[in-house]
Amino acid sequence: MLVLAIETSCDETACSIVKNGHVILSNVISSQEKIHARYSGVVPELASRSHLENVNIVIERACRKAGFGINGIKDSISAIAYTRGPGLAGSLLVGQLAAQSLSFINHIPLVAVHHIEGHLSASLLEHPRLAPPYLGLIVSGGHTELIIIRSMGHYEYLGGTRDDAAGEAFDKVAKLLELPYPGGPVIDKLAANGNAKAIAFPRPHMKGTWDFSFSGLKTAVVNFVKNEGVKKRSPMQVRDICASFQQAVIDTLIEKTFAAARHYGLHTIVLGGGVTSNSSLRRQFNARAKKERRAIFIPSPLLCTDNAAMIACAGYYKFKKTGGLSRTDTVKTDPGLPLENW
Numbered sequence: 001m002l003v004l005a006i007e008t009s010c011d012e013t014a015c016s017i018v019k020n021g022h023v024i025l026s027n028v029i030s031s032q033e034k035i036h037a038r039y040s041g042v043v044p045e046l047a048s049r050s051h052l053e054n055v056n057i058v059i060e061r062a063c064r065k066a067g068f069g070i071n072g073i074k075d076s077i078s079a080i081a082y083t084r085g086p087g088l089a090g091s092l093l094v095g096q097l098a099a100q101s102l103s104f105i106n107h108i109p110l111v112a113v114h115h116i117e118g119h120l121s122a123s124l125l126e127h128p129r130l131a132p133p134y135l136g137l138i139v140s141g142g143h144t145e146l147i148i149i150r151s152m153g154h155y156e157y158l159g160g161t162r163d164d165a166a167g168e169a170f171d172k173v174a175k176l177l178e179l180p181y182p183g184g185p186v187i188d189k190l191a192a193n194g195n196a197k198a199i200a201f202p203r204p205h206m207k208g209t210w211d212f213s214f215s216g217l218k219t220a221v222v223n224f225v226k227n228e229g230v231k232k233r234s235p236m237q238v239r240d241i242c243a244s245f246q247q248a249v250i251d252t253l254i255e256k257t258f259a260a261a262r263h264y265g266l267h268t269i270v271l272g273g274g275v276t277s278n279s280s281l282r283r284q285f286n287a288r289a290k291k292e293r294r295a296i297f298i299p300s301p302l303l304c305t306d307n308a309a310m311i312a313c314a315g316y317y318k319f320k321k322t323g324g325l326s327r328t329d330t331v332k333t334d335p336g337l338p339l340e341n342w
């Protein structure tokens, strides 16, 4: 069964075609990084305009890579999945309209997917036998959430960030250090040659909850940079700031995640979201899982950041269970969509 999926929740215009929930026939991503780089962050108006310019091109490319043209959709595709939310309002609308149009013209059912559900499903693309229950940690530019997946579509939300998401903190610290956008991959590279113990930044543990908070850590970096004086900063010092900040984020995520796994007796941990492509984070999560004898699944870096293959995968399981929406059903996109069971 082939699912075509469209993802436009933030600044990636993506379309993917996935067979039986895990065989990726095509996974096309058009990044808007260059457009937003000069503003050091995503500009919503520019994002939706760019989605509009690119969405048809990306869909056509995904079909061609999968071995059929745009006219082959009617005979080849069983369901069309798209990201309903959360995300940027205008960006989500472009993806929904493209999905609705394809569904309407070709008489194919629609499946509305939650973006976090997509990130949680990314590991299933590479490990289709991975079966719930497991603990999910999603760390991206907009989210830092701990969720128990009891069964497909049955979620138990444990906690999330009360202020900045971890990825947002990476991007803001990079901006402060006058590094290019997006900050995560740049900090990842610079940190590799820095000393993670150079500066003792706080580890915000939010005791007694499964929540996170990264704004205090960000402020600690701001204060450190101000006190040290911008002009005196050497490349070595920048690398040390990056490594020390990154380590504070990783320690916080690791401690809380493994504490939750112990508390709820969950053997398996599944990661997802752009920040989980961080090389040091991946190494340290894998090492801790080995030490605690837990199974851990971290998607390949390309499947950690936003893509439509993960939406196709989540859409496949949802479609199998719920049958999807009819081509004339109206479902509103929702920038603040809560994670719901199905």
Ligand code: KG4
Binding pocket: 010, 139, 140, 141, 142, 143, 166, 167, 168, 170, 171, 182, 183, 184, 185, 188, 273, 274, 275, 276, 277, 278, 279, 304, 305, 306
């Ligand atoms: O999942 P994603 O592509 O989009 C959202 O759903 O937000 O995540 C984007 C975030 C950005 O904040 C970016 O800086 C961060 O993921 N990121 C990283 C790395 N690659 C991307 N953060 C740390 N290390 C990386 N290697």
Ligand code: ZN
Binding pocket: 115, 119, 140, 141, 273, 274, 305, 306
């Ligand atoms: Zn995402």
